[in-house]
Amino acid sequence: MSHKPSFLTFTAMPGTLDVLRIFDWYRDNLGFWGDIVPIDPPGYATLRRDDACIKFTHIPTLEKLGLIPEGTTEELRRNRPRFTLTLPVRGIAEVHEELTAKGVGCTRSEIRAGKTARFSVIDADGNTVEFQEA
Numbered sequence: 001m002s003h004k005p006s007f008l009t010f011t012a013m014p015g016t017l018d019v020l021r022i023f024d025w026y027r028d029n030l031g032f033w034g035d036i037v038p039i040d041p042p043g044y045a046t047l048r049r050d051d052a053c054i055k056f057t058h059i060p061t062l063e064k065l066g067l068i069p070e071g072t073t074e075e076l077r078r079n080r081p082r083f084t085l086t087l088p089v090r091g092i093a094e095v096h097e098e099l100t101a102k103g104v105g106c107t108r109s110e111i112r113a114g115k116t117a118r119f120s121v122i123d124a125d126g127n128t129v130e131f132q133e134a
Contacts, residue, residue: 005091005098007052008134012085015059016125017076019045022056025124029104052087082127084120088134092117095131 016022019042026032026047032054034047043061047054060073089095096119100106107128109119120130 005089005094007050007095008088008090010052010087011055012053013055013057014083014085014127015062015076016056017059017073017080018125019043019056019058021124023047026054029102029121030099030129054085080126082125084128084130086130086132089131090134092119092131092133 019036023034023036023042023045027034030049032047032049032052034045036042037044039061041058041061043058045056047056059068059076062068063070063073093115096106096109099121104121106119107122110117115133118130118132120128123129
């Protein structure tokens with residue numbers, strides 16, 4: 001019996017220097033949908049797919065509001081640290097096929113017992129998004 005692939009419960013709040021660019025990338029490439037807080041520039045976006053939720057915050061806005069140290073934005077522009085989001089999914093082979101059909105390049109795949117167990121892609125900010133069979 002085949003099940004519809006689904007993203008399982010997951011929440012993360014990574015920072016970004018460009019909320020619109022990262023929102024568009026997750027929507028267009030990974031099938032997420034969501035909302036952007038309507039300020040200029042956009043300071044916050046919530047993206048969802050099934051039970052997964054990613055909330056991107058705009059680093060320059062956080063700095064302007066005094067919520068992070070002054071100079072953080074400039075430091076990130078010079079030396080952007082990368083992170084890995086690990087998304088648990090059910091039906092990883094189907095998710096892999098979906099993303100491959102969209103032209104999303106997988107950077108690493110792990111096969112166990114002849115089946116895809118995990119794979120990863122690189123997002124618009126250069127971060128790794130890893131999909132793992134739950």
